Amino acid sequence: MxxxxxxxxxxxxxxxxxxxxxxxxxxxxxxxxxxxxxxxxxxxxxxxxxxxxxxxxxxxxxxxxxxxxxxxxxxxxxxxxxxxxxxxxxxxxLQRQINVAISHEVYQFWLMPALPEFQQLYPQIELNFVQAAEYIDRQNEELELQRLLRNEVDILVAFGNAQLKTLVASALCRPKYALLQASVGESDLVHIAHQILPTSLFRETGVTAPKQNVARSTLMGGMIAQQQNQALLVPAIYQPQVTRLAHEKAQVDMEQPLTAWIRKADEREFGMVAFLQWLEHRGRKTS
The missing domain is CATH 1.10.10.10 (Winged helix-like DNA-binding domain superfamily/Winged helix DNA-binding domain)
Structure with missing residues (x-):
């Protein structure tokens, strides 16, 4: 015994x-x-x-x-x-607040549906969200990234591939554009103005290439498309209620990945590591 x-x-x-x-x-x-x-x-x-x-x-x-x-x-x-x-x-x-700069679209249609999972894993981390651009390009790159450098926010999540020596950029996923049509038949396209679209996108869709209807965000593009009964390109990772009307044959790779930027000084901070790793996991699940 x-x-x-x-x-x-x-x-x-x-x-x-x-x-x-x-x-x-x-x-x-x-x-x-x-x-x-x-x-x-x-x-x-x-x-x-x-x-x-x-x-x-x-x-x-x-x-x-x-x-x-x-x-x-x-x-x-x-x-x-x-x-x-x-x-x-x-x-x-880990018991800290993380200030996240993120657009309304990326937050509502990609991040928010999964947030309860993160909050259950890390109840001691408080996330505070502030508005940011949906896409980072030459026109807004300096403005958005400077918010990180001035410590106004801790992390920026947006579509883009900007690089700065003092920042760490992590590509979360590389989604496609999905084409939503307001009605069946030929219509003009409301285009997110961040890349040149291949002609293959318009084959068999009845959608013509954009002329004047260029939007800088999905929300703005959706308003134009709804008002003028047109088609709209949206990131295919946005939740199903947004992309369920997508044209099956109209998919095109986005040149800009969904990216998270943080300061290099914070890349080993426990709370930031936990949130960034969870974002990367979320990105892999939705790619």
Whole structure:
């Protein structure tokens, strides 16, 4: 029959008594009575089948068994304290707010449906969302990226491939454009003005290449398309209620990936690492 393993509390009591060399000092350090200390020591000696100390109100000496056990317990408890302290520090660093710059479209149609999963995994991280451009291009690149450099936001999520030495850019996914048609038959195209579209996009769709109807965001393009009964290009990763009307044969690769930018100084910060890794996982699931 296997002997019952001594409790961690009893081992801690013996280690404290052997280190302080006094039942009274050990009781004060552990916040218990001397009688409780004596009971724990007696129970431990019974479980081990060996006398550990010769004692009255003062510790006279450790027995050979006590001499062998005491330094090992001190080493183990110190190591345990270091491990617990390290874990607590990591937890404290995770308890923070992350300011996320993201467009209404990317937030509502891609990120928001999955946010409960992140909040369940990391309840100690608070996400605060602020408006940003849906696409990063030459016209808005400096304005949007400077928000990171000025510490106004912690992370920027948008379509684009801008690079700066002081920022880390992580491509979350490389989606396609999906073509939504407001009605069956020939119509003009409301085009997101960030890349030249191949002529293959317009074959068998009844949609003609854009002339004047150029939008800088999906939201703006949707308003134009609805008002003028036209077709619209949207990122295919947007949730099904947006893309369910997409023309099956009208898919084209987007030149700009969905990207997350953070400051290089933050790339090892625990909360940021957790959120960025989750975004990358979300990107792989929706690619």
């Amino acid at each position: 296997t002997a019952k393993f001594p409790s961690l509390n009893a081992l801690r009591v013996f280690e404290t008594v052997s280190r302080t060399k006094s039942l009274k000092r050990a009781a004060a350090q552990l916040g218990v009575t001397q009688s409780a200390i004596s009971r724990q020591l007696s129970t431990l000696e019974q479980q081990l089948g060996a006398k550990l100390i010769q004692r009255d109100n003062k510790v006279h000496a450790l027995t050979p068994a006590g001499e062998a056990l005491a330094p090992e317990l001190t080493r183990i408890f110190r190591q345990l304290e270091r491990i617990v302290t390290h874990a607590m520090r990591e937890g404290e660093q």
